[in-house]
Amino acid sequence: MVSTTGTGAAFSVGGFSLPVPRHVTTPTNRKFRWSYSKSTVSPVFAAVESRQSIIHTESGPEILKDSPSGTIQNFEPEDGLLGLKDYFEQSGQLISRSDGGPPRWFSPLECGSRLKDSPLLLYLPGIDGVGLGLILHHERLGKMFDIWCLHIPVTDRTSFTDLVKLVESTVKLEYPRAPNSPIYLVGESLGACLALAVAARNPDIDLILILANPATSFKRSMLLQHILLPLSNMIPEQLRFRWPYVLSLLSGGPSKMVASTMGKGLPLQQVIGKLSQNSLAMSSYLSLDVLKSAAAFANSRLHAVKAQTLILSSGQDQLLPSKEEGERLHKLLPKCDIRTFDDSGHALFLEDGINLVSILTATSIYRRGRSHNYVLDYFPPTPSEFQRIHDPHRWVEAVTNPVFLSTVENGKIVRSLAGIPSEGPVLYVGYHMMLGLELIPMVSRMWTERKILLRGVAHPMMFTKLREGMLPSLSTFDTYRSMGAVPVSAANFFRLFSSKSHALLYPGGAREALHRKGEEYKLFWPEQSEFVRMAARFGAKIVPFGTVGEDDIGQLLLDYNDLRKIPYFKARIEELTDEAVKLRTDAIGEVANQDFHLPIVLPKIPGRFYFYFGKPIETEGRRQELKSKEKAHELYVEVKSEVEKCLDYLKEKRENDPYRNIFARLTYQATHGFDSEVPTFDI
Template identity: 45%
Template sequence: MELIMQHKSLGRVFEVRCLHIPVNDRTTYEGLLHVVEESVKYEHNLSPNRPIYITGDSFGGCLALSLAARNPEIDLVLILVNPATSFAKTPLQAMLPLLEMVPSNLPVITLPHLLRYFIGDPLKMAIVSIQTNTSPQDTLQRFSENLSSILPLLSEFGRVVQMDTLLWKLKLLKSGAEYANSHLHAVQAEVLLLASGNDNLPPSGEADRLFKTLKTCKVRYFRTSSDRLLMEESFNLLTVIKGSSMYRQGKQRDAVTDFLPPTLSEFRRTYGVDFKLLHHLLSPVMLSTLRNGKIVRGLAGVPDKGPVLLVGYHQLLAMEITSMAEEFLREKKAVLRTLAHPVFFVGNFEILRQEISFFDVVPMYGGVQVSPINTYRLFERDEFVLLYPGGIREALHRKDEDYQLFWPDQPEFVRMAAQFGVTVIPFGCVGEDDMLEIVLDYNDLKNIPFIRETIESFNQDCPGVRSTVKGEEGNQVLHLPAVLPKVPGRLYYLFGKSIEMKGMGGVQRDRESANQLYLDIKSEVENIMSYLKRKREQDPYRSITARTLYQATWGATAQIPTFEP
């Protein structure tokens, strides 16, 4: 019942199997575990090199953990949704002796709060089949019809199910929790733990205990959701699996081949809800350069097919990425495969990602860990690749370093682009100085004792990406500068003229030629930013006030004009 809202999306990626316990079944916990175990072993024998995903909600979470503990040789990925491993701490445990005194043939409907625990929330069940794009009137009518049809069934169900059934289920739950807790040390499987409802949240929540106990565990908290998380209308299990980098087809996750492009519903959720306000404030202007050198609005100057390498400046706190990703999806139907810092993927920093955040958006929208081999493989697959040679040194720059490039003397990406005949597009983006002001940068933070020690400890455990590069270009210290928002200006992008690398075999073989082209690309990025800084002064809608008045006149969806290129 709980998984019914997730079937459609999960079915696009997985072969979904649902395990059901009949109402009159009285199999013991060990017996149920054996049944599930046989099913899993059967699937494993059919495809021994593929992982098996097991989603367990509440009692199902206990079964999943127990199964993993008994079968460490099988490649399992557990998705635990509010697992019932904390049963001993719940009021239900204390109620067991009292319920044993109740007549066994008493209908459960006489205890409605227990009936809700048994079958779930009827209001949420009534919402399941309603389309989200229907009008309010149709939604209300459909909801009323669904609820009217469900309530008599639930009433009948409550009369049919008697107290002995409920008592058996509670005892089963107790046995499952005890078994799972006593075998947590033996669980070798990857675990994604989804926690909602007050009983599961920190500081005393069950999810925190399991995260610290299990060997390989990721947690995502949903603080505003009920304990019936899988039936929340806004919740999508597949999206969470993708965002937490838990989807894989083989023994190890491959960020290149295991990537699942965002669906239309995910795109609408990300850019129509999550980033809607941010993009309204940024009001990005996208410009590109045609083959004849003419600058036009939009991405007409960018090729429609890859392999393409976008090389440019990384703005403060990477504020430019989400708008770029959206525009390429809208106009080019292309996913930007961003070469990102390891902090977005390394498990040691999982505690930073326990809330759904930008850390999940990066892998969900194509981000991969920056490395030569990943770049090579993305070019091989004709992808649109986004590279920031300045890395986090630019994205976390100091005061008065706006629009300075910190590119190392390493032209390897140019030689690799020549090898695959990649189209290289230099680009620049300006606007960070109209959005944020740095109050405390790294030079300030490192002089504050407690913060300095925290930064040092964090960076000692984090894999570096430029440990051999000297000078400021290699000073890739992870930290979070203190910033203050400004009255928003506007973000401006310009994608320069395409550089066709096909046929440039000499660049691949000659380091001097590669280095010269590298410097030319760097110079072009600097020229683009100078152009944008100059031209934005001519934009009558650079101010958010002017943009708001324009949209109030012409509508919220109207494209806001800008300067003439």
């Protein structure tokens, strides 16, 4: 169907809109985001709200077919092959239906609706140039970003410097529209060079770079530099169009997908058939000479890059030495973080198990304003993402077989979490086991039984390092951030309660989690009532709880006091403590001792973990009353007393648990099934 209005044309390609040039008015009054390029290429724009597939060209808008709303609902692990198949199919259609140039932006329609004030994300493709490298992530990313993907037509010959100008002109046009929000440049391989070049030329614009396997390492690639580059110069130009597809196969991305899919029991013929469909269409203008010039251009300007950067490096990239390059750039760039995927190949975003939204959440790099808001900028995991996060830690629950008790409204204790309030805001206040061993089973059970996401109020060391040194890298704490942990602060308490969250607080902090010999189940709380009045301001329920069992799985061999007597360990403790952000600098007593150390623990034959959540304490309607420091302190003492009662109850009751020992539990499960609930003491 050809429209008679407007000055452009449109056609459909696999569920996305591909815009090219000039003012267009569609019959349905769709909204468009305009972006005018100041480079040698034409102006570009992207349709952002239509659920129909539209491509705009010179002769007017045309709608060829509707793309069903929600065509791709999610990318669960079992759908990995379909996502890759879609990549090949849509790339083939895009290449065969598009014209010869110039490069232009398109917005994937499967992205759907997004949050208010979502930042702009510009995806800069790698060696294929098609722009569909994020296809497995479009729908989930579409809730967080306004996504524009760069497409470089197959026969286009735009130079790398003109590509830089194109992206730069888009950034300069769009940034004034939302000056309080960053613009994200997500680039892989060649696209990463583009992102670095644009960032170097625009240090005053708030850019955030997400770089996957940057091609800045081109000179150190034996395969590209000494084998494929000389070979490509001997191949006729018409055959060079096949190089990007050949390189993508050499890079290990699709081959890993084949192995992953074969592991799911699909026939080899079916797997290869789906992957190879339309593969001959996977051509691009990109040559190895362009890749070489892109690397040289970006490397010469690294000193000027000031943007916040996250580098994603693959350990099995057969095309580029990406792991080493990531480490090099991490040292050179001033605001740079890095994550390494040891088993991944070059085509990182097309691999099964790689979830870009999870990566952005875990690294706290997603923000909609000038600074990151740990509450409002957080995206909770989907059920499948939670399973991927939890699976590596499932052994903790298998070994400790935890018992969960809670108190219902009439005061009765039940073996479940039925006594936990469903509606927030709720503040859980309790005892911190040695090294925080209780967190995994507690967060998991809250999620699976009550569909509640516990948002831990954590030490800032999990989010910020004063300098590089002996403290664990921030990546060590990615799991905590993925599950919603926030750094402790009054502002974050306010935000959590405002958003009716379920917040988890350990007033004893590091001192309690790193206690000494003989201090098991002893509370180290500050004198001040730090959280009570904030909870009362929002009418939050306070749930006191106790956790017991750390002494059933390990025995402290060398604690803080012992380590301080050994010169080597004393020096290490002082170094660790100096690297960490300081908390409670105005506190007195033992709670002020926040020295970081790793105690030496002697493992035991595993016992069992026990959790007891006391009756929720209401603060609704007590805001005026608890403005008084005396009244607030009384409630604070009450909460602390309730936590101690929970601990005493569990310590007494576990003595009567016939299945406290792991061998007794294994015997029971061998008889009744390993998925059966193991009994415990009488309540």
